[in-house]
Amino acid sequence: MNQSLYPITQRFLAWFSRPVLFAGLLLSIPAFYLLLATDNQHLVQTGHTLYLVAAGLIALDTYWKWKGNRRQSNRHSGKMVLDMGITLGCLISAIQFSVVWSPVEWLLRLGLCAAILLRIAMLVLQHMKPGHLVQIITLALLMLSSAGAGFYWLEPNVKNYADGVWLAFTTVATVGYGDIVPSTPSSKIFAVFIVLLGYAMFSIVTANIAALFVGEEEKIFERELHADIRLLNREIGALRDELRRRDKFLAELEHKVRSLQEKQH
Known part of the structure; x- marks a missing residue:
């Protein structure tokens, strides 16, 4: 990449990645509740699709951050690890293991929801002056x-x-x-x-x-x-x-x- 265009590209990615990450996090919330509608297969399938889309958006944002921070310090490494964990959790949640969730699966899914809400709060507070x-x-x-x-x-x-x-x-x-x-x-x-x-x-x-x-x-x-x-x-x-x-x-x-x-x- 041309060195003169590198700062412009970085600013564009930094601006564009925020709504992408926020959209991915928000999509994972209705996905969780759609999977609870076990009596409606269409809603369950929609929940799986939303989880996949959310995982893709969060993974895309994580890739942009990783690519932009290679030449900088590792001050965003903790957030990137959290984002990667949320991405992995969304991908796993998109897989239909059983119709009725076991207690362990309930705990894991609730833990994923807690991580998502924590990341949303961090994202909101980061841009709230x-x-x-x-x-x-x-x-x-x-x-x-x-x-x-x-x-x-x-x-x-x-x-x-x-x-x-x-x-x-x-x-x-x-x-x-x-x-x-x-x-x-x-x-x-x-x-x-x-x-x-x-x-x-x-x-x-x-x-x-x-x-x-x-x-x-x-x-x-x-x-x-x-x-x-x-x-x-x-x-x-x-x-x-x-x-x-x-x-x-x-x-x-x-x-x-x-x-x-x-x-x-």
Whole structure:
């Protein structure tokens, strides 16, 4: 590759790989729940296909990162190992071992889901800067809306999308009014992950709101500090002018004294 084009290519791959990785991680979530629909072979087959597509996207992103980091440090090696593990897990999950999952298979699949959610959280936090409260709240609302759709799909007691959003909110907020509760294994598993994501998202939102108030106080203190510094600079400048005038006066006085002494001699 032309050396002059190498930085441009690297920037393009770095920009393009983020949505590719994010899409692959997101596709693996519905794939997990589609495999739970053992009574519908078409849904199960769709779940296998989504797992294969997710594995391909994550593997493509991992290859781009490996190719781009060969000349750099290994600071992304941990994330690449996690991505490769998720890719392998998606490929294995795409294989139909049995209709009913064994306890070991349940644990492995739940472990894969936990790794996927961890990687999504790492990816989101990596590009989330402090003070971007609007973006964070928007992301929280999107997560709540998606969780509502998930409960509407997975939970038979949820009769409409509004009830799904309500169940998602009470689950994320860990309120638990008890009017609607998850009753199926798939919705219970979904609720566990929603609670974990909810804790993280609420922590980020509250931390940014607190930082907003603290930031305002810091701005006021900074303005007062700058005003004091400007006042101090003016006083120092006035003192320097006064010292210059005194030095000039002393120099003139010394010159006059010497002139008088020379006249006397």
